[in-house]
Amino acid sequence: MAAQETVDHKYVYDFSEGNKDLKELLGGKGANLAEMTNLGLPVPPGFTITTEACQAYLATGREPDGLAGQIEAHLESLERAMGKRLGDPQDPLLVSVRSGAKFSMPGMMETVLNVGLNDQSVEGLARQASGSAGQAASGGADRFAWDSYRRLIQMFGKTVCEVPGEEFEHALDEIKSARGTDNDLDLDADDLRGLVDAYKKIFLKHTGREFPQQPREQLDLAIRAVFESWNAERAVLYRRQERIPADLGTAVNVVTMVFGNLGPDSGTGVAFTRDPASGAQGIYGDYLANAQGEDVVAGIRNTVPLQELEQLDKSSYDELLGIMARLEEHYRDLCDIEFTIERGKLWMLQTRVGKRTAAAAFVIAGQLVDEGLIDLDEALHRVNGAQLAQLMFPRFQLDHEFAPVATGIGASPGAASGTVVFTSARAVELAAEGRSVILVRRETNPDDLNGMIAAKGILTSRGGKTSHAAVVARGMGKTCVSGADAIEVNVPAKRFTVAGQTVDEGDVVSIDGTTGKVYLGEVPVMPSEVVQYFEGSLDPEHIDNPLVRAVHRIMTHADGKRRLAVRTNADTGADAARARRFGAEGIGLCRTEHMFLGDRRELVERLILARAPGEREAALAALLPLQRADFEEIFREMDGLPVTVRLIDPPLHEFLPPLEQLAVNVAVAQERGEDVAKEEALLAAVRRMHEENPMLGLRGVRLGLVIPGLFAMQVRAIAEAAVSCTRGGGAAKPEIMVPLVGAVQELETVRAEAEKIIAEVVGDSGVEVLIGTMIEVPRAALTAGQIAEAAEFFSFGTNDLTQMGWGFSRDDVEGAFFWRYLELGIFGISPFESIDRDGVGRLIRIAAEEGRAARPGLKLGICGEHGGDPDSVHFFHEVGLDYVSCSPFRVPVARLEAGRAVVESGGSDSR
Numbered sequence: 001m002a003a004q005e006t007v008d009h010k011y012v013y014d015f016s017e018g019n020k021d022l023k024e025l026l027g028g029k030g031a032n033l034a035e036m037t038n039l040g041l042p043v044p045p046g047f048t049i050t051t052e053a054c055q056a057y058l059a060t061g062r063e064p065d066g067l068a069g070q071i072e073a074h075l076e077s078l079e080r081a082m083g084k085r086l087g088d089p090q091d092p093l094l095v096s097v098r099s100g101a102k103f104s105m106p107g108m109m110e111t112v113l114n115v116g117l118n119d120q121s122v123e124g125l126a127r128q129a130s131g132s133a134g135q136a137a138s139g140g141a142d143r144f145a146w147d148s149y150r151r152l153i154q155m156f157g158k159t160v161c162e163v164p165g166e167e168f169e170h171a172l173d174e175i176k177s178a179r180g181t182d183n184d185l186d187l188d189a190d191d192l193r194g195l196v197d198a199y200k201k202i203f204l205k206h207t208g209r210e211f212p213q214q215p216r217e218q219l220d221l222a223i224r225a226v227f228e229s230w231n232a233e234r235a236v237l238y239r240r241q242e243r244i245p246a247d248l249g250t251a252v253n254v255v256t257m258v259f260g261n262l263g264p265d266s267g268t269g270v271a272f273t274r275d276p277a278s279g280a281q282g283i284y285g286d287y288l289a290n291a292q293g294e295d296v297v298a299g300i301r302n303t304v305p306l307q308e309l310e311q312l313d314k315s316s317y318d319e320l321l322g323i324m325a326r327l328e329e330h331y332r333d334l335c336d337i338e339f340t341i342e343r344g345k346l347w348m349l350q351t352r353v354g355k356r357t358a359a360a361a362f363v364i365a366g367q368l369v370d371e372g373l374i375d376l377d378e379a380l381h382r383v384n385g386a387q388l389a390q391l392m393f394p395r396f397q398l399d400h401e402f403a404p405v406a407t408g409i410g411a412s413p414g415a416a417s418g419t420v421v422f423t424s425a426r427a428v429e430l431a432a433e434g435r436s437v438i439l440v441r442r443e444t445n446p447d448d449l450n451g452m453i454a455a456k457g458i459l460t461s462r463g464g465k466t467s468h469a470a471v472v473a474r475g476m477g478k479t480c481v482s483g484a485d486a487i488e489v490n491v492p493a494k495r496f497t498v499a500g501q502t503v504d505e506g507d508v509v510s511i512d513g514t515t516g517k518v519y520l521g522e523v524p525v526m527p528s529e530v531v532q533y534f535e536g537s538l539d540p541e542h543i544d545n546p547l548v549r550a551v552h553r554i555m556t557h558a559d560g561k562r563r564l565a566v567r568t569n570a571d572t573g574a575d576a577a578r579a580r581r582f583g584a585e586g587i588g589l590c591r592t593e594h595m596f597l598g599d600r601r602e603l604v605e606r607l608i609l610a611r612a613p614g615e616r617e618a619a620l621a622a623l624l625p626l627q628r629a630d631f632e633e634i635f636r637e638m639d640g641l642p643v644t645v646r647l648i649d650p651p652l653h654e655f656l657p658p659l660e661q662l663a664v665n666v667a668v669a670q671e672r673g674e675d676v677a678k679e680e681a682l683l684a685a686v687r688r689m690h691e692e693n694p695m696l697g698l699r700g701v702r703l704g705l706v707i708p709g710l711f712a713m714q715v716r717a718i719a720e721a722a723v724s725c726t727r728g729g730g731a732a733k734p735e736i737m738v739p740l741v742g743a744v745q746e747l748e749t750v751r752a753e754a755e756k757i758i759a760e761v762v763g764d765s766g767v768e769v770l771i772g773t774m775i776e777v778p779r780a781a782l783t784a785g786q787i788a789e790a791a792e793f794f795s796f797g798t799n800d801l802t803q804m805g806w807g808f809s810r811d812d813v814e815g816a817f818f819w820r821y822l823e824l825g826i827f828g829i830s831p832f833e834s835i836d837r838d839g840v841g842r843l844i845r846i847a848a849e850e851g852r853a854a855r856p857g858l859k860l861g862i863c864g865e866h867g868g869d870p871d872s873v874h875f876f877h878e879v880g881l882d883y884v885s886c887s888p889f890r891v892p893v894a895r896l897e898a899g900r901a902v903v904e905s906g907g908s909d910s911r
Contacts, residue, residue, distance in 0.1 A: 011053040012070040014077070015046055020331075025050050027251030029100030032351050039330065041323055041348050045081050046095070046255035047074040049223060051102070054249035057227045071223075075254075082256060087116035087215025090124045094148075094257040097222040099229060101250040104352060105238055110159040110229040112222040113292060114152040114257060118213040122149045129262055140263055146192035147184075147261060151292065153199040153211055156218065160225040163206040171198040185290065219254070226252045234449045236825075242476075243828055258347045260340040261292050265313070268293045271306055271320065271337045273328040276356040276474060277410055277514070279363030279546070283307055283321070285337075286464040293338060293349065302483055303464045316346045327351050332373040333382070334364050355474050357413050358387035359547050366550035376557045377903045383554060384900065385870035385893035390414070391551070392534075392889065394525035396512055404517035405499045408459070408484030411470035413514040416457030416479035417522045420507050422491045424451025431455070438509055440496055442489045443482075444469040452478065457511045459518060461487040461496075479513035487518070534892055535581045555892065558899025559583070564876065565883035566894045567642070569863060571595065573633035579888035583895050586642040586733075587634065588795060588885020589863035592714060593648050595630045596623075596655055604655045608685050613708070620713040627714060631721030631734075640731040644795060644863070644885075646774060647714050647750075649739040651691065651699040659686050695800075695809070700740025704750055711738075715754045719761035719769060726767050735770040737795055742777040744786040751790055772859070775847050776800035784847035788854040795885070796844055798864030798872075802831050805840045832865065835872040845879050852880075861885060870897045877901035 018026045018034030030048030037043045056064035084093035094116040126145035157163035203211045230250045260268035271285035286303035310317040327335045336354030340347045365379035396415045418436035421427045427439045431454035439455040443462040457479035460469045473480030489496045494505035510523040532538045567588035568579035610616035669676040691697035704711035722732035741747045776797030821827045861883040866872040868890025
């Protein structure tokens, strides 16, 4: 019975059987082709092989039972509908075989066009083409047919049989050179016949067999190649970069070929219903006459703006605009559309919700609300914290000294300066050394993905807003300028020339992905207007900037929706003031150890060297007023907002010179006969306190219990500062956090001493001081019910909790082996960057649940680096924390994501 169920499983869907909601099964391309078919739009007939078929193939290495028969049945149905047979010598049906995963992965997987051509059907295709007035008049029917055949051999060879693509390129360059041209269109039919022969020889040399002449064999092999391309290196790398699950698989779309390279009355293009770079409304896209779709995205020939199609073919242009408007209204979003015009007939090859820049995401979301297509909840859903963070980066500060040497197309905005490199490998190499690089290419291709990820920006001399470089850069948030055709790129020589100047690898250039301008040298930057808005220097109600207005509107809605409060990690008054301007609602982590640095090190040394109680007390007494002044400044800036102060956390020897360096200095001084009594005492103290693993040693609460008076001094300074601030007319809400607690008895001991000091200092001032702990030791999370009896709040220190939970030393492992874990897919992302929900996240969930069970009013927060990570914020909302705390710059990101977390969880209650 199980075998029968497998055979009967449906693996193939006609376009008329699907819809846009079946992306997981049919992939994005297949689901949207089905949707357009159902809307009655002109879609070439075809069918989709499901992602389930791909998953089964990848799991077993063979096609699942029943797939071959279903493909045959749908192919026969397609042949009947078209009145042609696949690869028929007289009147051939040709198809394209295209990938299509649930999530868009531009250029990462495989496509094969013109499947069904062979030595006989190429002649039949020429006879078909002769029916075109343009082809007949120009005598180009033969040329078109042989050009299509050479494309098939090239794509099939590279995609299906792993023939090196550069060999085909070399053969094409050789024949163009022999004809004295650099334009493919200057080659005639005889040239292309010769090229087909050359390509066949290349194919034979690398595969040991002749190019397959059976159309069905071509189709089957192409389908398998698309399945296998899901696990190609570049596709795997892209999925990791974009956090796309590895087990989804790709669908395969078999689509009747329509030809944009049939002559001047044909062409191909890509259109956007709004500008994907800025979000501005209008007509955006690229068109290329007498070309196939791959020519547009590959950037091989520079396109013309879509508006020029109106002069070339007004009927098709008008029809296209009508379809664009209909699709945008139907999808309620920016649509990215691929189309072909064959002999004046418009065909829709694909639509999808288009990738866009961060700025465009906010602007478009606001526009669609104004147009009544979406509400503010949906607008909030359509933007994210990563995009907001991009908008907060600086931009170029230009004056008369900086004149552009070239202007291309601003394909993905931002300001990037860096060292010029010409290969992906070199980009990766220099980026690993910590250098900023600009990857310069004629045009990029999927093999450049490693370099594009490593680079700060991408500059190409060819292509448009829909080229590979542009689409991938926008998806990754990378600055990109494409189609800067004044630049002559010479990759073998590692240089480019522009405006009479030569730029060699290693020189510095700057690129502006908004304006498309290219500058020699490093251009200074200025703050973004979004940052100026958050800092209060721009009034969103009175500025003619659609981006700032959109950000303000969506942030206001996010603040109204969110349940999580957002605090900041700040150790100085200046940091606190900036974070408050960014919307922080308090301080979730004030690190007191930062207050012991600089010219205060001498006092710390006195504390460490103290051998008698009197010496220790004198050192603490000297530190007390300095700490008190620090806290007073912070309380004033946070007037009325809670401030969580973490008592000193690192081991004291971190404030002393390194052991090895100090030992050498003492030995040298002794050789010279110098008085080194003080240095010898310091060396003895450092040796006494030296630990093999200080992160697991004498630090945090342990240090406070071992060094008498240390925590008491800090508690007194906090309480006195709070009282001083209150009596001066302000309001202070201090929260004292005891770090590294692993047992409730540790906290109880510190709390008993702290409460006595607080009662003595506070008196009748009205100041209330909460005492809580940092949950950063796994044992603390697992005994949270006990610890909550002595704590009024928990703050999760996810940096140490991750470090101890995984057994990783954060200072060592990220550079040592994390790259390999990411490469192998053990990690999708570093657990120090985004919370490990299954492990560390479970510890947080346990601590939250058991802590609140023991103390229902327990306040819960998080102050590790994860507090500003968009994905992690959603988790903290889910487990019921009260607030997240992050660096000042990340406060707006956390505010936005806290609002999105409510919307995406289906909630509607604001705080």
